[in-house]
Every structure is written in C-alpha cells, then in structure tokens.
Amino acid sequence: MIGAVDIGGTKIAVGMVDDNGKVLSRLESSTDAAGGYANGLARMIDMLRRTSRDAGVEISGIGIGSTGVVYPGSGAFGDVDLLPGWQGNNPVEDLAREFEVTVALENDADASALGEAGWGAGKLKSRLIYVTVGTGIGGGIILDGQIYRGVDMAHPEISHHVIDPSGPDCSCGYRGCWESLATGPAMAAWFNTNSAGDRGSPKKLSAVQICQLARCGEKLAIRAVEREAYYLGLGVANLINLFVPDVIVLGGSVMKSAALFLEGIRKVIRQGCRFVPYEKTELALASLGEDANLIGAARVWHHRFKQGVNRAS
Numbered sequence: 001m002i003g004a005v006d007i008g009g010t011k012i013a014v015g016m017v018d019d020n021g022k023v024l025s026r027l028e029s030s031t032d033a034a035g036g037y038a039n040g041l042a043r044m045i046d047m048l049r050r051t052s053r054d055a056g057v058e059i060s061g062i063g064i065g066s067t068g069v070v071y072p073g074s075g076a077f078g079d080v081d082l083l084p085g086w087q088g089n090n091p092v093e094d095l096a097r098e099f100e101v102t103v104a105l106e107n108d109a110d111a112s113a114l115g116e117a118g119w120g121a122g123k124l125k126s127r128l129i130y131v132t133v134g135t136g137i138g139g140g141i142i143l144d145g146q147i148y149r150g151v152d153m154a155h156p157e158i159s160h161h162v163i164d165p166s167g168p169d170c171s172c173g174y175r176g177c178w179e180s181l182a183t184g185p186a187m188a189a190w191f192n193t194n195s196a197g198d199r200g201s202p203k204k205l206s207a208v209q210i211c212q213l214a215r216c217g218e219k220l221a222i223r224a225v226e227r228e229a230y231y232l233g234l235g236v237a238n239l240i241n242l243f244v245p246d247v248i249v250l251g252g253s254v255m256k257s258a259a260l261f262l263e264g265i266r267k268v269i270r271q272g273c274r275f276v277p278y279e280k281t282e283l284a285l286a287s288l289g290e291d292a293n294l295i296g297a298a299r300v301w302h303h304r305f306k307q308g309v310n311r312a313s
C-alpha cells in the first residue's frame with residue numbers, strides 16, 4: 001500500500017493507493033507555502049497517518065509528485081515558484097525517517113505521465129508523452145518505459161518550445177512559447193480581446209464558457225476553439241516529429257472539452273508530420289480522472305522501487 005502525496009501550489013492532497021492504482025482514502029489541505037516547509041511537512045505526516053487509518057492499511061512506501069523544480073535524485077525541492085522558501089528542504093528524507101519506508105519524488109507532470117503509463121491510457125506502451133493543458137502546460141516523456149531526464153536529472157520543459165516567435169511574451173523570457181499560446185487563459189485572452197472590439201465591453205469569459213458558446217454555434221467562440229486547436233496541434237505535431245511516440249496522452253482542464261479540439265489537432269499533424277509514421281501515434285485522453293495526481297504520485301514509488309515488476313514492455 002503506497003502513501004501518495006501530491007504537492008501543488010494551492011493544495012496538498014494525500015491518499016492511500018493500492019497496487020492496482022485504486023485510491024482507497026484521501027485527504028487534502030491548502031498548501032499554505034507561506035506558512036513554511038515544517039508546517040507543510042507536519043500536515044503531510046498527519047494526513048498520511050489519518051488516510052492509512054481510514055483505509056485500515058499499513059504504509060509500505062511513499063510516492064510524491066510535486067510542482068517543480070524538484071530534484072528526484074536527492075529528494076530536495078529546487079527553486080519552486082509556487083513554494084517560496086521551501087528550496088533545499090527534503091521531503092524524501094523527512095518522510096522516510098518518519099515512516100521508516102522508502103520514498104521517491106518526481107515533478108508532478110512526470111508523476112502523471114508515470115500514472116498514465118502504469119495504470120491509465122498509456123498502459124503497456126513503451127514510448128509515451130503526457131501533456132496536461134490547463135492554466136499552464138506541463139508534460140512528461142517516457143521512453144522505453146523510463147522517465148526521460150536531462151542532465152542533472154532535469155525535467156524537460158516542453159511547454160517552452162516556441163510556436164510563434166512573434167507571439168505573446170512568456171514568463172521564461174521567450175515570446176510565443178506553446179504555454180503562452182495554447183493554455184485556457186491564452187484562449188480566453190484572445191476571445192475577450194476580440195469580443196471587446198465586436199461588442200463594446202462585455203464581461204470576460206473563461207475558456208470553459210467559451211467552449212460552451214462554441215458548442216452553441218457562437219461564431220467568435222468557434223474561431224477561438226479553432227485557434228486553440230491549431231496551437232495545440234502545432235505543439236503536438238512538434239512532439240510527434242521529434243519523438244514519434246506510441247501515444248500522446250492529453251489531460252488537464254482544457255482537455256475536458258477535447259471533442260472540440262481533436263479534429264483540428266489531427267489536421268495540423270497531417271499537414272506537417274509526413275516524414276514520420278504519424279498515423280501510428282495514438283492521441284489518447286487521460287483516463288485516471290480526478291485522482292490522477294495521487295495515482296501518479298503512487299506510481300512514482302513503483303517506478304523507482306519495483307522497476308522489474310512494473311516496467312512497460
């Protein structure tokens with residue numbers, strides 16, 4: 001039974017996950033990063049004890065998925081935007097000491113990729129890329145069943161590959177990154193700017209509301225959806241040209257409206273991936289539901305400590 005810890009910028013979720021990826025109990029609390037790491041750690045420990053008691057199980061290992069930058073090798077937090085002041089603290093060492101079990105840590109996008117590869121839409125696929133599209137874009141790359149890491153075990157940042165160098169400024173320093181053009185807020189910003197020109201000063205709509213309007217046939221909303229599908233498609237097509245994976249698993253809040261985007265994404269892929277067997281790369285939707293982050297965090301432990309048993313073929 002694996003204790004799973006999902007550390008995000010707004011909340012920390014904890015749960016017990018069995019060997020089939022089923023969540024047996026869960027609790028969450030606000031992250032309260034400003035309250036300090038020691039306080040956050042104390043709540044993680046308390047929630048791990050309570051969820052194991054609720055499920056009536058003993059914890060045999062702990063897996064952590066965290067918003068990044070994190071160092072999977074040492075188990076320490078890097079300079080994480082959403083966790084100011086937590087840098088250098090080491091939840092792997094601290095939880096291992098407290099519970100006397102093995103503990104593993106990964107970036108949360110890598111954790112979700114491992115979850116989908118182990119128990120979800122990418123099961124039994126050897127080459128998988130997971131992409132989550134919401135307020136940001138995140139991703140994890142699995143090659144030959146192993147999480148792909150760069151030098152110093154670095155997590156590659158697929159959201160900061162440039163789609164349009166004349167596009168909007170990005171937090172990273174470039175212009176027109178995938179993340180600056182294809183997130184939910186980017187779609188909403190384009191729609192709201194253009195609808196202001198059309199109709200005076202209407203209220204600002206969210207990506208979810210724009211998708212609803214598009215389903216009702218509203219013209220500008222349909223254009224916003226087409227534009228979103230085009231930018232999503234460019235990024236996905238680049239990943240196919242670079243990696244030709246077995247499957248690209250698409251998750252995140254924007255992908256809850258995937259039916260609106262998939263044909264547009266496929267069209268862009270057909271236009272520009274002709275030198276690789278793109279038709280063999282499956283586009284799949286993330287399948288682990290609302291507990292995907294916890295399930296992914298549990299899978300981090302399996303990937304690290306049960307490699308021989310669970311490795312994808």
Ligand SMILES: [Zn+2]
Nearest residue numbers: 160170172177
């Ligand atoms: Zn960027």
